[in-house]
Amino acid sequence: MIPSGRYIQTVILFDRSVDLITPFCSQMCYEGLLDEYFNIEGGRMKIPKNGNTDNASKQYEHISLSTRDDMVIEGIRAMHFTKVFQEIKAYLARQNVLQNDVRDKMQDASISDLKQLVHTDVKGHINAKKQITRHLDLCTDIYEKKKASDFKIQLEMETDILHLHNFEDIVSYIHTMICRCEPNKYRPLQLLCLLSTANNGxxxxxxxxxxxxxLQAYGYENIPLLYKLEKLNLFHAKRSCDVPIAINTNTPAGFRGDAILKMGKQVAQNLTEKTQTQKTFFHYIAKRLNLTPDLNQQARTTPGPDMADVFGSVYVPLSCRLIEEALLNPAKLSTLQHELLQRGYPGADDLYSHRSSGVSTRAQFHEVQQAILVVFIGGCTQSEINALRMLAMSKCNIKWQFYFAPTNIWTHTRLLKEIEASQ
Incomplete structure (x- = not known):
């Protein structure tokens, strides 16, 4: 049972290993950037107090991001960072209008009315102005940090990786970043993991x-880190097991095992240029589920929330798309899984499984607000949480309320540090 007294109708267990792409994409939604730079823990974050420039004696204040404590965050948490400034300005303009209304009320108010206004309206306006100012300061801080690095170029590289463009240029960019000894050693690793995962090595x-x-740039003490990334299939060389081997269902059952073994040996011995460039698991499923909209698809005719907005309309998180399909069209997801198995993509058998209690009907699913608990085994990012919030808002004819239970909340840096520290 959830706090509102209703019961969870649907539970989704999502294994992080199914989608290793999204954690290594740079987050662009506001809450994701707050988590990246200020480390959100339990719905709270710690930010430096104004006027504290001395690192030795720097003081911090703890800020709650709960919608009960912050009336601004609800409207901007899932918003792409480039749109946050405009939304805050609009919110500030609305507050100024309300403040003028309060000023008009105070002119002819009695003492008891003034007390009530001060206790409710005036106090509310003061808190709202304080929250707006805080978010403007946070946006400015994030913008300055992003501007200090070649963040725009990195986003272009990530877009090319996701769309399978300019492979040589991407490798050259990462290699140059490493040779120049990028101060943050996790930045090139983020791109390396994204490139390797998207291309099956x-x-x-x-x-x-x-x-x-x-290793030459950052020291040979990073050998264990690279080894762990290889074992986790995050950054590795192409292997014969990563090359999909189509299964011929017409082969007699008694000979099928020998045929697969023979074909596997042949692929391992003759890994030609054709097998190197054929569609990887990610690029095949990205096309089937429209994870990377084309430029002409990004201009939507019907404005409204969309999951791709959290990544600037260039990428829909694979995890969120799979959850959407599991809720709306499980038959399509089963068909996709069967196609992947037929094509021999590794790990396709773990993509989707479904169990039903048989209690709810299709009609009830659309008429009553559904409480959906999403359990991310292996953690998730703030971008994925906000993408699912956008999904719930975009479905006008379906009432969804998502609840989240991740084992951890990741940024790409936090994930890499956790891998590095693991035994």
Missing amino acids: LTREYYELLCRSY
Whole structure:
């Protein structure tokens, strides 16, 4: 049972290993950036107090991001960062109008009315102005930090990775970043993991070049970190097991195992350029589920919330799209899983499974608000949480209320540090 007294109708268990792409995409929604720079813990974050420039004696204040304590955050938490300034300005303009109304009320008010106004309206306006000012300061701080790095170029590189464009330029950019000894050693690792995961690994030549350059730039004490990333299939060289092997269902059952074994050996021995460039698991499923909208698709004719907005309309989180399909069209997801198995993509058998209690009907599903608990096994990002919030807002004819139970909340830096510290 949830706090409102209603029961959870649907529980979704999502394994992080199904989507290793999204955690390594740079977050662009406001709450995701707050988490990246100020580390949100339990709905609260710690920010430096104004006027404290001395790091040794820096003082902090703890800020709650609960909608009960912050009336501004609800409207901007899932918003793309470039739109937050305009939304805060509009909110400030509305507060100024309300403040003028309060001033008019105070002119002819009695003493008891003044007490009531001070206790309710005036106090509310003061708190609202304080929250608006705080968010403006946070936006300015984030903007200055992003401007200090070549963040715009990095976003372009990430977009090319997700859309399978300009592979050579991406490798060159990452290699240059490493050779210049980027101060934050996790930034090139983020791109390396994203590139490797999206392509089912890198060619042996590129993998060894980038590993060697990284160790020379950041020290050979990072060998265990690279080893762990390889074992987790986050940054590794292409292997024969990563190449999809289509299964011929017409082969007699007695000979199918021998046929697969023979085909596997042949692929391992003759890994040609064609097998190197064929569609990876991510690029196949991205096309089938429209995870990377084309430029002409980004201009939507019907304005409204969309899951792709959290990544600037260039990427829909794979995890969120799978959850959407599981709720709306489980038959389509089962068909997709069958296609992936037929094409021989590794890990396709773990993509989707469904169990029903048989209690709720399709009609009830649309008429009553559904409480959906999403359990992210292996953690999730703030962007994924906000993408699902956008999904709930975008479905006018379906009433969804999402509740989240992640085992951890990740940013790409926090995830890499956790992997590095693990035994």
